[in-house]
Amino acid sequence: MRMRLERVVEFGEPITQLGVTPDPLEGPWIVIIGASTTVIVHAYTGEGVGVRGGMAHRPGFTGTSPVTLRGITAEAVGGDVALSTGNLLRAHETDITAMGVCGALLMTASEAGNIKLWDVRSGLQVRVAAQQSPITALLTYRGPDGRPRIASGGDEGRMYVWDPSLPHVPQIGPVSTRGFNDRVAQEDLLDRGTLVEALRDVLRPDDDDGPTVITVEGAWGSGKSTLLELVKNRLHTQPTTVGRRLRFTVSQADWMLYRPPAGMPPPKQRPTKIKPMIKPLVVSFNPWRHQSSEQVWAGLAKAVTEAAESAILPHQNNRERYWFARNARRVDRRHLQRQLWKRIFSPLLSFAGLGFGLSLLGGLTKLNVGWAWWATAGLAVAGVLHTGLRYLFGKASAFLPGELFAGPVASNAFSGTTTDPLIRDPYYNARSGYLYLVQHDIRELLKDLEAHRYRVILLIDDLDRCTPRTTAQVFEAINVFLSDDFPATRFVLGLDTTVVAAHVDNAYKELADAKIVTHPDDPSPGWTFLRKLVQLPVRLPRTTEDNVDRILLAQLGPVHRDDPDPAPTQSDLPRLEPGELDGLLNKLDVENVVVVIEQHPEVREHLRRRLRAQPEQSVREEKRLLNVWQFYLRVLISMDVEQAGHLVAVAEIAVRWPAYLHRLRGGWLDLADAVDDDVRWGATIAKLGFAHSDRKAAANLRELLRDCDAQAVAGLANRLF
Incomplete structure (x- = not known):
């Protein structure tokens, strides 16, 4: 897409340099510098205001020095541009004479008089213009519509002003984040x-x-x-490599009930001269989630159990076998064994018994029911086979209470009315409970962990x-x-x-x-x-004001700069097809136009100064202040930089002195008027109900109002509170 020529300014001699002098009232002035003359013209109209020998200005771009843009360095090599990413832009047919930056784009000019704008990430040419004479100087500045302009000059003594029709320069947008929670941080913000x-x-x-x-x-x-x-x-620590065992069958459960094992066999260790390394097993426990003593013991036992299972019992079949072996030693095994046989008893055997009775009755009554004997025998054989299959291959947890396979079983007093009657053994109930569970079951579990070379570290x-x-x-x-x-x-x-x-x-x-x-x-x-x-x-060392910048960066992101220069990796560089140029321009428009207010340099400086002034530095307290500040920005629907700065002080008042807000209501303007007069301040504070014991809070509040625009802060506080 070609750039539109906006105007041509006659200079009269070869142009060696261009510069710009900002003027917030009348608009920027362009300084045109030649070998012996300097002319100043208005950037928007091109009208000259005089000839001067020298003037302070921001210089434009001359020569082919390397340019760094968005973490990518561009260097002119003849008519080409070599990028630090390894790519080579075939920029011009003649040698490049000047390079610069226009917003987020690379700007190149050649001896043939061509000006081109490039996206260094995609390698696409975005804009082109033709001056038709060698170019020696380039300049970019903001036009009257807020969009970038490009000025170029060369040996023919004319300055050309181009409109590349690029997106607007960054504007202030609304606050983006929606507050911060009190969860554990995943990175070290306090340099610990x-x-x-x-x-x-x-x-x-x-x-x-x-x-x-x-x-x-x-x-x-x-x-x-x-x-x-x-x-x-x-x-x-990675869990121990344990082979997955086959399903825990009824026959194995029956044998364990007959003769429970002594404990979990230790892992096989190859003989070695080097002592095996002990591995840490970290268990986290939050006692504040539990109220009664029983819940504390239960929660602690559960935390240790779950961590141990993930380390030495990673498979479900292994866990079922382990916990059944543990629990089988404390219940009434003979009673449970009898109940197990009853539960695996095939229903076909019941039908066979019924058939046998009917056949016997038919024989006594001399009915011809010979076929019934064969049907009964068939049902009996099928029932025996079905029962045998259940015994040999059936899953034990399908026929016994699930609590026996899911962890250490507590007593009836704590496990509730839903506990299966089969495990309500009176002897076990009399001695168990969560205290006994920790003292016995968890102790045995810790011994098994020790056998597997694990050492438990409990974080409470x-x-x-x-x-x-x-x-x-x-x-x-x-x-x-x-x-x-x-x-x-x-x-x-x-x-x-x-x-x-x-x-x-x-x-x-x-x-x-x-x-x-x-x-x-x-x-x-x-x-x-x-x-x-x-x-x-x-x-822990106390949080200091030196940590404030790192916390603000982590919570609110980097401060917006006029020339952002991130450092992308190679994988971040998109490759766009020529047909995707419109999408590229839309992306540039989003990046350049919207700048959230919390990333504005002036607003960030307000936040930094007030957070550093806090008497007790605390990440949690700083998050509270930011949450209040962002909330009231939304209430005010504010994108005013100055108002956002005043609102920082209002948020600080809300989080530092919540106990005094009811006293201060309606007296904000009086406080602002009296902040510089000791006598008047004392009288105002007394009128608002501050006692002698509140003098420290009043002094700190006065110090805050002195550090900012007291009238503006009072007006906002009066409006919000």
């Missing part, structure tokens, strides 16, 4: 990689002398969950969200795991020590000797309890 690696090394399973209980300590929103998730990813997160009683139950469970008859197990707890210590104090407040056992350096027994339980307390 060395902390993660150190924890991974400490938890190395081969080290039997390492700390058993480790705490990751930090305040609310400090990133404890994310750190635990990163550690978990570093300790990931959000302990500070639990109720005091639930917190105490978790600590009791940890103490059970730490007993001598349990295989070695390690714990990593994510918690806020202040909250958890208070929970422990509350749970054990009835202890008469609480003050006696308290350590001299601890304020309460809860802190002493943590001191005795934890071998390695790891305190």
Whole structure:
């Protein structure tokens, strides 16, 4: 597609350079530079305003220096353009004399006077123009319609202004993201990689002398969950290669009920001089999802069971065989065995018995029913064969309660009324429950994991969200795991020590000797309890203002620049057919026109400054501020950069001082008027109901209003709140 010639400006001598001087009021001015003369003309009309010897301006493009565009470097080689991707553009028949950038396109000019625009990713020519004389200088600027213009000049002393009819330059669009959740981050935004690696090394399973209980300590929103998730990813281990066994049949179940096996046979190990490596098995457990003590024990047992099954029992048939062998040792085996025989008994045998009775009755009454004996015999034989097939090849889980094959069975008291009567053994019920389940079944499971060279690492997160009683139950469970008859197990707890210590104090407040056992350096027994339980307390470094830029980049994306320069990989470079040129232009239009307001440099600077000013840096708190800010941008339907900056302060007020918003309602403008007068400020604050104990909050609010346009912020707050 050819570019339209918009105007020609006579200069009178060879043009050596072109430049542009922006003017926000009257529009840009083009500076035409020759060997001895400099002329300034209006970019929109071409009218000159004088001749000057020199002027500060942004220079255009001269010469054939390499140009980097969208991560791709273009270099002129005669009449061709060599791209850093390995492609070669056959650009001109004569040598290239000037190269530059026009928006998102590469601009080339030749001795023959041709100007061409290229998409470096696809290698397609987008626009072309012919000046018909050698070109020595190129310039791009924004036209009166907001679209790019190209000015070219050469030895003949004329400047040509071209309209390539490209899309509009970037405009501000509405906010794009819709807030942020509180889920665990999948990348390290706080630069804690060395902390993660150190924890991974400490938890190395081969080290039997390492700390058993480790705490990751930090305040609310400090990133404890994310750190635990990163550690978990570093300790990931592939499951053991276990051959898939055949289906677990009725005959095998019958034999196990007659003589239950001692346990799971250990894997076969080839003799070697090198000690086999112990592999970590990481188990995540969130106790705050459970309320009662029974639920805590059940949840912990379930988490360990599921992780163990994925490691050493990856196949369904193996799991059914394993759990039946475990559960068969505690139920009434003889009763269950009798019930198993009843369930595999073929219905054909019942019909054969009925037929035998009818045949016998016919014989006594001297009826001619000889055929009935043969039918009865046939049914009996078929019934025996059917029963035999069920016994030898039938799946055991089809004839016995499914709970026996799906995991350790709890007692009737906890497993509910739906439990099959066959496993409600009085002796088992009397001694079992979830505490016994952990102490017995999970202990045996851990021994089997140990035989397979696995070491369990339990990650317990959000302990500070639990109720005091639930917190105490978790600590009791940890103490059970730490007993001598349990295989070695390690714990990593994510918690806020202040909250958890208070929970422990509350749970054990009835202890008469609480003050006696308290350590001299601890304020309460809860802190002493943590001191005795934890071998390695790891305190998270606080989030600082240096992390703000990385968090904003991750949440809102990069700041929009006038000359974006991403670095695509080779696989990102599309190859378009010539017929897809219209689609290419539409794509360029989307990329160049719509710039969401949250990526505007001025708005991003407002966000960066206010997030850095927070008294307590927290990723969670910063997300809350961004959520409020984006929500009210939508309420205002705002794409005004200045208003978006003021709204940052309004969002900060909403998340930092929610307890005072009801007092501030209706007094925003008075606060803005009094922000620079100490006496007037004190009187206004007192009028709004701020007491002496609220003086720190009032001082911080005043500091915020001083840092921004107080009147504009007050107007927005008065409108929104």
